[in-house]
Amino acid sequence: MDWKPDFSSETPLYIQIKDFITNKISLGEWAVGTKIPSQRALAELFNVNRSTVVSALNDLMAEGLLEGNTKGGTKVINNTWNLLAASPPPDWSSYVQAGTYYPNQPAIQHINRAEFQEGIIRLGTGELSPDLLPSEQMKQIFEKLSAKPFSLGYEEPKGNRHLREQVVEYLRDLHIQTSPSNILIVSGALQGLQLISMGLLPRGASILLEKPSYLYSVHVFQSNAMKLIGVPMDVEGIQTSLISRYKKGYNASLLYTIPSFHNPTGCLMPESRRQELMKVCADEGLPIIEDDVYRELWFDDPPPLPLKARDPNALVLYLGSLSKSLSPGLRIGWVVAPEPVIERLADIKMQFDYGSSSLSQRAAAEWMESGLYQQHVTQIREHLKRKRDLTLQLLNTYFLGIATWSVPSGGFYIWIRLTVDVPMQMLFDRAYKAGILLNPGSIYDRNAGSFLRISYAYAKMHELEWGISKLADLVKEISISAV
Amino acid sequence: MDWKPDFSSETPLYIQIKDFITNKISLGEWAVGTKIPSQRALAELFNVNRSTVVSALNDLMAEGLLEGNTKGGTKVINNTWNLLAASPPPDWSSYVQAGTYYPNQPAIQHINRAEFQEGIIRLGTGELSPDLLPSEQMKQIFEKLSAKPFSLGYEEPKGNRHLREQVVEYLRDLHIQTSPSNILIVSGALQGLQLISMGLLPRGASILLEKPSYLYSVHVFQSNAMKLIGVPMDVEGIQTSLISRYKKGYNASLLYTIPSFHNPTGCLMPESRRQELMKVCADEGLPIIEDDVYRELWFDDPPPLPLKARDPNALVLYLGSLSKSLSPGLRIGWVVAPEPVIERLADIKMQFDYGSSSLSQRAAAEWMESGLYQQHVTQIREHLKRKRDLTLQLLNTYFLGIATWSVPSGGFYIWIRLTVDVPMQMLFDRAYKAGILLNPGSIYDRNAGSFLRISYAYAKMHELEWGISKLADLVKEISISAV
Numbered sequence: 001m002d003w004k005p006d007f008s009s010e011t012p013l014y015i016q017i018k019d020f021i022t023n024k025i026s027l028g029e030w031a032v033g034t035k036i037p038s039q040r041a042l043a044e045l046f047n048v049n050r051s052t053v054v055s056a057l058n059d060l061m062a063e064g065l066l067e068g069n070t071k072g073g074t075k076v077i078n079n080t081w082n083l084l085a086a087s088p089p090p091d092w093s094s095y096v097q098a099g100t101y102y103p104n105q106p107a108i109q110h111i112n113r114a115e116f117q118e119g120i121i122r123l124g125t126g127e128l129s130p131d132l133l134p135s136e137q138m139k140q141i142f143e144k145l146s147a148k149p150f151s152l153g154y155e156e157p158k159g160n161r162h163l164r165e166q167v168v169e170y171l172r173d174l175h176i177q178t179s180p181s182n183i184l185i186v187s188g189a190l191q192g193l194q195l196i197s198m199g200l201l202p203r204g205a206s207i208l209l210e211k212p213s214y215l216y217s218v219h220v221f222q223s224n225a226m227k228l229i230g231v232p233m234d235v236e237g238i239q240t241s242l243i244s245r246y247k248k249g250y251n252a253s254l255l256y257t258i259p260s261f262h263n264p265t266g267c268l269m270p271e272s273r274r275q276e277l278m279k280v281c282a283d284e285g286l287p288i289i290e291d292d293v294y295r296e297l298w299f300d301d302p303p304p305l306p307l308k309a310r311d312p313n314a315l316v317l318y319l320g321s322l323s324k325s326l327s328p329g330l331r332i333g334w335v336v337a338p339e340p341v342i343e344r345l346a347d348i349k350m351q352f353d354y355g356s357s358s359l360s361q362r363a364a365a366e367w368m369e370s371g372l373y374q375q376h377v378t379q380i381r382e383h384l385k386r387k388r389d390l391t392l393q394l395l396n397t398y399f400l401g402i403a404t405w406s407v408p409s410g411g412f413y414i415w416i417r418l419t420v421d422v423p424m425q426m427l428f429d430r431a432y433k434a435g436i437l438l439n440p441g442s443i444y445d446r447n448a449g450s451f452l453r454i455s456y457a458y459a460k461m462h463e464l465e466w467g468i469s470k471l472a473d474l475v476k477e478i479s480i481s482a483v
Numbered sequence: 484m485d486w487k488p489d490f491s492s493e494t495p496l497y498i499q500i501k502d503f504i505t506n507k508i509s510l511g512e513w514a515v516g517t518k519i520p521s522q523r524a525l526a527e528l529f530n531v532n533r534s535t536v537v538s539a540l541n542d543l544m545a546e547g548l549l550e551g552n553t554k555g556g557t558k559v560i561n562n563t564w565n566l567l568a569a570s571p572p573p574d575w576s577s578y579v580q581a582g583t584y585y586p587n588q589p590a591i592q593h594i595n596r597a598e599f600q601e602g603i604i605r606l607g608t609g610e611l612s613p614d615l616l617p618s619e620q621m622k623q624i625f626e627k628l629s630a631k632p633f634s635l636g637y638e639e640p641k642g643n644r645h646l647r648e649q650v651v652e653y654l655r656d657l658h659i660q661t662s663p664s665n666i667l668i669v670s671g672a673l674q675g676l677q678l679i680s681m682g683l684l685p686r687g688a689s690i691l692l693e694k695p696s697y698l699y700s701v702h703v704f705q706s707n708a709m710k711l712i713g714v715p716m717d718v719e720g721i722q723t724s725l726i727s728r729y730k731k732g733y734n735a736s737l738l739y740t741i742p743s744f745h746n747p748t749g750c751l752m753p754e755s756r757r758q759e760l761m762k763v764c765a766d767e768g769l770p771i772i773e774d775d776v777y778r779e780l781w782f783d784d785p786p787p788l789p790l791k792a793r794d795p796n797a798l799v800l801y802l803g804s805l806s807k808s809l810s811p812g813l814r815i816g817w818v819v820a821p822e823p824v825i826e827r828l829a830d831i832k833m834q835f836d837y838g839s840s841s842l843s844q845r846a847a848a849e850w851m852e853s854g855l856y857q858q859h860v861t862q863i864r865e866h867l868k869r870k871r872d873l874t875l876q877l878l879n880t881y882f883l884g885i886a887t888w889s890v891p892s893g894g895f896y897i898w899i900r901l902t903v904d905v906p907m908q909m910l911f912d913r914a915y916k917a918g919i920l921l922n923p924g925s926i927y928d929r930n931a932g933s934f935l936r937i938s939y940a941y942a943k944m945h946e947l948e949w950g951i952s953k954l955a956d957l958v959k960e961i962s963i964s965a966v
Contacts (some may be wrong), residue, residue, distance in 0.1 A: 028797030029665045031821030079795060090770045090798060092820075095736075096827040098688075101681035101709060104830050112833055116639050127636060135633040142625040152616040152810035155598050182512045187670065187836040198584035198706070205581075218834045223681070224583060253578075287573045312562060314511030315573060327635035329841025337575075338514030344579040347587050350595060351701045352677055353670040357840035358812025411808055 005046055014055035015046055021056065025079045033093040033094065034076045036066070063384055067153060102219035107428075107443055114437050121467040123431075124439025126263065126412050127328050132383055132457075133375050134326070141366045151359055157346040159185025159334075160361040166368040167320070167334050174295075175309035176318065184342050184349065187331040187356045189293050189319040193220045195335070195345040195352070196289065200225060201253055207258040208246055208286075210238045211444030212415075214263040230445065237269035238264065240276040247284050254287050260303040261294035261411025264444045264453035268409055271304040278307055281315055293321040293333070296377050298410035299385040314338045322364055324412070325377050331356065332364040343382035384412075384457065391456040391464055398472035402479070405454075413459040415441070418450045420479035430474050436467050488529055494533055496536035504539065505934040508548055508562045516574040517559045526773055585702035586790070590911075590926055604950040607894050607922025609746065615866055615940075617809070617859050624849045635841055640829040642668025642817075643844040643966050649851040650803070650817050657778075658792035659801065659819065667825050667832065670814040670839045672751035672776050672802040676703045676837070678818070679772065679800060680829040682737055684709060691729055692739040692767075694722045695898075695928030696883050697746040713928065720745065720752035721757040730767050737770050743776035743786040744894025747927045747936035751892055754787040761790055764798055776804040776816070779860050781893035782868040797821045805847055807895070808860050813849040815839065867895075867940065881955035885962070888937075895940040901933045903962035905930070913957050919950050 005016040024030045036042075039057065043050040057074060068074040104112065147284060158164065164180035171178055186192045201207075203225040209215050211230025221228060222295060229250045232239050232399075238257055243307055257277070259269035269277070290307045308318040314337075321333035335345060346392040349355065367373040395405055405416040424440045431438050441451025442460060459467060490501040507513045519525075522540065526533040527680040529951045540557060543549040551557040587595065597603060641647065647663035654661055669675040677696075684690075692698050694713025704711060712733045715722050721740055729735060740760070742752035752760070764771055791801040797820075804816035818828060832838065850856040874897060878888055888899040907923045914921050924934025942950060 007894040026795060027660050028794055028821055029662060031797035031823070034821060035821050055544035069740040076842070079797075090768055090796075092770075092824050095683040095770070096823050099682040099831075100684075100686055101831045101834070103827070104834060109830060114639050114832075130634050130636055135635065138633055138635060140631040142629050146622040146625050150618045150621055152618065152621060153610060153613055177510050179512060187840070190834070191836040199582040200578040201583075202581040203583055220834065223659040223834075243961070285573055287575075287578070288516050311511055312509060313573075314562075314575070323837075327841075328637045328837070329635035331838070331840045338511055338517060338519050338578050340514070341575050344582065344586070347592060347595075348582075348584045351584070351587060351703065351706075353674040353814060353836075354806075354811070355814070357670070357814045358810075359846060360840040360842050363842060368610040375587060411912050418763065464942045 003046075005048065013046075014052045014059070014276060017042075017048070017053065017056040018059050021060060022065065023472075025076055028079070030076050030382050031090075031092050032076050032079060033091040035093070036074050036076065038073060066229045101223040104219070104220075105217070105438060105443060108173050108217060111437060111439065114432065119262075120435055120456045121463045122455075123464075123467050123471065124437060124453050126439075126453075126455055127324070127458055128380065129458045129460060131379060133329075133462065134372075137372050137376060138363075140325075140372065141363050141370075142243075143453050144366045144370065145362060150362070154357045155185075155358050155361060157350050157355065158183065158342060159356065160358065160365060161366040163332075163361045163368075164334075165364050170368055171336065175305050178336050180211065181339055182336055182342055182375055184335045184337075184345050185361060186333045186335055186349065188323050188328075189291060189321040189333040189354070190218065191349075191352075192221070192319045192333055192335040192345075193218075193289070193291075194347050197221050197226065197252075199344045199348045202342065205253040206255055207249040207254045208243065208252045208412075210258065210262065210265075212441065212448050212451075213256070214258065214291075214444060215256055216445060217443045233262075233265065233267065235267065236273040238273075238277065240273065240280050243277075243280045243286070244284055247286050247468050252286065254289060255281060256289045256291065258291045258294070258305075259307060260292055261297060261408060261413070263294070263411070264413050264439070264441070265415040266406050266408030266411055266413040268303055274304055274307060276308075278310055278315070282313055286315075288316045289319065291319045293319065293324050294411040295386055296313050296325040297381065297412070299381060299388065300409060303410065308336060317341065322367070322373075325380060326364075326367060326373060330360045330364055332360050357382055366453050384410075387456040387464065388414075388462065388473070390461060391454065391468065394464060394468040398469050402472065402475055412455045414454040414456065416452045418452070418475060422450070422475055422478050424449055424452075426478055427474060430478065431471060434470055434472060434474065438471075486529075488531065496529075497535045497542070498537060499823075500525075500529060500531070500539040501542050504543060505548065508559055511562070514573075514575050515559050515562060517577040518576070519557050519559065519936050521556055522731065543848065579909070584706040587702070588926060590923060591700060594920060594922065597915065603918055603920050604946045605920045605938075605941045606947075606950050606954065607920060607936050607938050609922075609936075609938055610807070610941055611863065612941045612943060614943070615863060616812075617855075620855050620859060621810075621846075623855065624846050624853075627849045627853065628845060633845070638838045638841050638844060640833050640838065641666065641825060642839065643841065643848060645714055646815075646844045646848040646851075647817075649848050652818065653851055654803075658788050661819050664822055665819055665825055667818045667820075667828050668839055668844060669816045669818055669832065670836070671806050671811075672774060672816040673701065673703070673806040674832075674835075675802045675816055675818040675828075676701075676772070676774075678735075678831050680704050680707050680709065682827045682837075683824065684830045688736040689733040690737045690739055691726065691733070691735045693741065693745060693748075695747055695924065695931050695934075696699075696739070697741065697774075697927060698739055699928060700926045716745075716748065716750065719752065719756040720750050721756075722755065723763050726760075726763045726769070727767055728955060730769050737772060738764060739772045739774065740790075741774045741777070742790060743775055744780060744896070746777070746894070747896050747924070747934075748898040749889050749891030749894050749923070750897040757787055757790060761793055761798070765796055769798075771799045773799050774801065774802045775801065776807050777894040779808040780864065780867055780895070782864060782871065783892060786893065791819060800824065805850070806857075808863060809816075809850060809856060813843045813847055815843050867893075870939040870944065870947065871897075873944060874937065874951065877947060877951040882950050882958075885955065885958055895938045897937040897939065899935045899937050900924075901935070901958060903958065904957055905933070905961045907932055907935075909961055910957060913961065914954060917953055917957065919954060 042053045067077040164183045206227045308316040318336040439453040441448035525536045550560040647666045791799040801819040922936040924931035
């Protein structure tokens with residue numbers, strides 16, 4: 001809401017606010033059933049005293065438009081027209097609750113909103129900082145696009161042919177041999193997961209995954225009545241010795257893994273563990289989703305070959321993306337899988353959104369074909385490495401003795417465990433008040449209450465410096481006051 | 484598949500084909516369980532005699548890689564590695580069948596594939612022909628984008644702020660008063676429907692809609708175990724006198740309607756019917772999804788105001804899009820709804836695909852802000868009107884006496900009823916052989932077996948001329964031979 005009362009007007013502030021709210025209700029923007037923001041929040045939004053808000057709300061309650069209670073806040077119960085209709089207007093809140101798709105966790109909803117607040121330091125955000133996004137090179141891409149005949153129609157169900165050919169070339173360097181017909185272009189790897197969830201699995205299916213895992217932070221599978229079964233990790237990744245037991249115990253249909261620069265732990269699965277994983281999954285006939293979106297972001301050496309590069313039995317559904325290494329805003333990723341799987345997923349995608357943005361697909365193809373993508377990634381590796389080094393140094397300076405952490409060899413994340421007693425919600429709130437946004441570990445594993453996912457990708461160098469030192473202060477403050 | 488055998492090689496053709504297929508199997512592109520194309524199809528693909536294909540397949544069966552039967556075609560049953568593993572490789576076909584999302588109707592799958600065949604005349608396709616897409620103006624948009632600071636990060640959950648402001652301005656001209664917080668940017672109106680289906684309705688819910696309707700051609704609601712309940716139309720649109728009865732009889736949760744230039748009938752709901760519809764839905768407390776994606780494509784006069792422009796009780800969830808009037812490839816549409824609804828849908832969209840392409844959103848905002856969009860739409864109206872006129876003239880020339888049809892005052896579609904006895908599948912197949920792709924009416928209403936959706940939007944003028952005359956010939960041929 002951008003509106004503010006006019007402080008120079010002769011109309012009293014509370015009347016202006018009352019009129020504003022009445023208008024929002026009568027336009028249906030705040031429909032009957034809507035819970036309006038708290039008095040405190042409104043006072044902040046409008047830049048007025050809380051008592052001014054209270055006066056406005058009292059009037060609106062007296063007029064029968066709002067209803068307040070001490071606990072649940074204030075709700076819209078009427079608008080100026082609805083008395084004319086034979087039925088009450090639809091109670092949208094009940095519709096909102098009836099939907100089958102799970103809402104985001106409250107912590108994530110909070111984060112999603114707070115990310116767009118100006119000036120906030122985002123210490124957990126899993127994306128490249130805006131200054132690392134190639135906006136200058138993007139102009140070259142626009143020029144290249146302008147120079148070619150350009151159609152803006154729908155693309156083929158599996159995605160733009162030229163882009164799929166580029167992806168095939170790209171995958172060849174990773175020792176994945178495939179063809180355009182085995183590739184589906186998706187709007188980011190997350191959409192690939194969504195399609196797999198709806199296209200390949202029955203309700204009630206179980207999916208094995210690393211614990212903690214990014215996948216716990218979305219409801220792609222749970223919203224289709226599927227269960228996530230976390231398998232413990234060690235420093236080399238998912239514990240392969242446990243997989244047979246878990247597979248049998250939960251009758252698992254799939255295993256989801258992020259072998260390279262795992263989200264949130266930063267863990268890199270070494271060659272030997274990859275071989276073990278492929279062996280046990282082949283023995284069990286357990287298909288794998290390999291989420292490989294961080295692969296390109298290595299610092300010293302490239303990670304071992306993907307699981308998909310050693311997959312004669314077609315166990316692996318492979319997910320790649322440009323979101324982490326080039327631009328999340330393009331929303332371009334890919335699924336590599338056997339043809340019947342790709343055809344099934346493409347068929348659903350046509351019913352979902354009729355394919356990904358043609359503009360984005362063509363821009364992505366230009367990035368890959370021109371070599372600008374590889375150039376860019378090389379630079380990003382250096383930048384990220386410098387940011388990782390700084391962050392580790394800051395952790396050593398400020399967090400020694402109050403936390404332990406992993407040292408990632410690529411990707412975005414450091415998985416920090418606080419070794420002093422700090423209620424995470426309190427830390428989150430205090431940090432937020434101080435202008436720092438955190439990603440608590442519990443988003444990725446309900447039992448990881450003492451962990452944080454720190455990302456060195458998004459915040460700028462000076463933000464990392466200030467933010468991490470400030471965060472250490474807060475941890476110390478809270479842990480002392482808790483004693 | 485682009486591969487063809489090398490006809491100048493000394494290696495016999497059937498060996499080349501055998502090697503090609505073995506390779507596809509061993510790479511896992513044709514995984515175990517895959518049904519491979521028919522002998523006939525392979526012969527066509529490879530440009531060889533069917534007997535050559537049979538020799539190759541016989542060898543592969545003898546080697547235990549394929550298994551054929553007289554009915555179900557030929558399947559991959561082994562690859563060269565899978566005998567090493569303790570378990571058989573995953574049977575992906577069974578995964579494909581287990582998924583909860585409905586596949587497209589076979590007719591639509593056929594159409595989706597055939598649309599990308601070169602030279603085919605698409606008489607049913609619901610999109611602007613490539614020469615009507617503004618590829619030249621798009622270059623101006625690229626220039627405008629290049630001139631501004633350009634971020635390629637994720638956008639806000641509800642979509643790019645600037646685009647939402649442009650949409651608010653645009654909607655104001657349609658007498659819809661709203662604000663950016665009441666708008667969600669989606670990847671086309673179809674995604675808006677998907678989000679509504681998952682976000683607002685329980686499994687088992689019933690949705691009223693016009694019969695026939697575009698909505699029958701996708702499985703957005705059915706895949707979430709919801710039912711579509713068709714309400715008969717007359718020349719003014721959905722029969723409002725029936726709505727109360729249907730609502731009660733089926734305990735309907737929502738009504739879906741396309742009041743302006745209905746898909747597939749082309750029907751325009753007049754002002755009086757719109758008022759009746761709003762009245763009955765207000766009386767019944769029945770919310771409406773207004774799909775208004777064809778609104779801009781009027782020929783002589785703009786359609787009556789949207790339902791959403793007369794919606795004080797917030798009954799209406801409004802869907803708009805640039806796909807039909809500007810470019811389907813941008814994949815940009817919007818939902819307008821009360822705030823709690825928009826917040827719910829935005830939250831799900833974040834779990835679906837993390838928002839629509841930033842590139843597309845920024846390009847769309849430029850189109851709208853620069854005035855180029857309105858200029859373009861004005862031109863499109865003229866072009867489309869000329870194509871409609873030509874098509875009506877062709878129908879009068881060739882179809883008088885064998886069909887009746889509607890005369891649309893906007894949009895893309897003419898709904899044709901064949902009055903002679905023609906099995907539609909046969910007509911579809913014969914037309915396809917002659918190079919014409921049709922959209923049979925049964926896609927939009929199971930009982931509309933004698934109807935066709937003709938679109939004058941996609942085919943070029945000379946394609947319309949040849950295609951419609953040829954189609955009339957085929958109808959006459961088939962109907963005579965059927966007697």
